[in-house]
Amino acid sequence: MPTDCKLLIIWHSRTGGSEALGRAAGEGAGTGAQLVAAADVTPDALLAAAGYLFVGPENLAALSGAMKEMFDRCYYPCLGKLEGRPYATIICAGSDGENAQRQIDRIATGWRLKRVADPLIVNTAAQTPEAILAPKTIAEDRLAEARDLGAALAQGIAAGIF
Ligand SMILES: Cc1cc2nc3c(=O)[nH]c(=O)nc-3n(C[C@H](O)[C@H](O)[C@H](O)COP(=O)(O)O)c2cc1C
Numbered sequence: 001m002p003t004d005c006k007l008l009i010i011w012h013s014r015t016g017g018s019e020a021l022g023r024a025a026g027e028g029a030g031t032g033a034q035l036v037a038a039a040d041v042t043p044d045a046l047l048a049a050a051g052y053l054f055v056g057p058e059n060l061a062a063l064s065g066a067m068k069e070m071f072d073r074c075y076y077p078c079l080g081k082l083e084g085r086p087y088a089t090i091i092c093a094g095s096d097g098e099n100a101q102r103q104i105d106r107i108a109t110g111w112r113l114k115r116v117a118d119p120l121i122v123n124t125a126a127q128t129p130e131a132i133l134a135p136k137t138i139a140e141d142r143l144a145e146a147r148d149l150g151a152a153l154a155q156g157i158a159a160g161i162f
Helices: 017-032 043-048 065-078 098-111 129-133 140-159
Strands: 007-011 033-037 051-059 086-093 120-123
Touching (some): 007 140, 017 033, 017 086, 017 140, 033 140, 043 065, 051 065, 051 098, 051 140, 065 098, 086 098, 086 140, 120 140
Parallel strands (some): 007 033, 007 051, 051 086
16 A cells, blocks of 8 residues: 555535534544545545545435535546445434435445444534524534544554554
């Protein structure tokens, strides 16, 4: 594995929650990670990475559109070329998050990625239109979980244990 191969943290966020979680994961991973917005991810960036952390919100009981668009755009160019690489996920949700989680797992199964950490779902308790549209502040203990996850993934990749 070339030494520049890293953890790619791919994020999308509408109201800041997933962005904060993605950045926290990036802090934990340090120089072992590269943080990229879903809209800027290319098939080449996916091919060059050693592992993936997908971070995004659940919208309308699904992956957010921008995250799904990244998978739609990159799926076939990468199909058959990522087998066995490690991945993990962080979903930021108002009250659920399970469907977005399942969708990523299903896409990852197509790519034959290997889940190496339990799913992390962070609920912001946003249930009214006002709360849903408001900027999100993620509790420090949840940011710490994201930081720890980023650190564990980057260390595992560097040590070649996945
Ligand atoms: C259009 C829209 C649809 C949403 N649908 C869901 C949903 O199906 N399930 C859920 O748990 N939260 C849902 N939410 C709430 C967001 O997941 C929640 O506010 C989350 O914290 C947003 O993360 P973000 O700040 O990274 O955008 C929805 C939010 C929006 C804007």
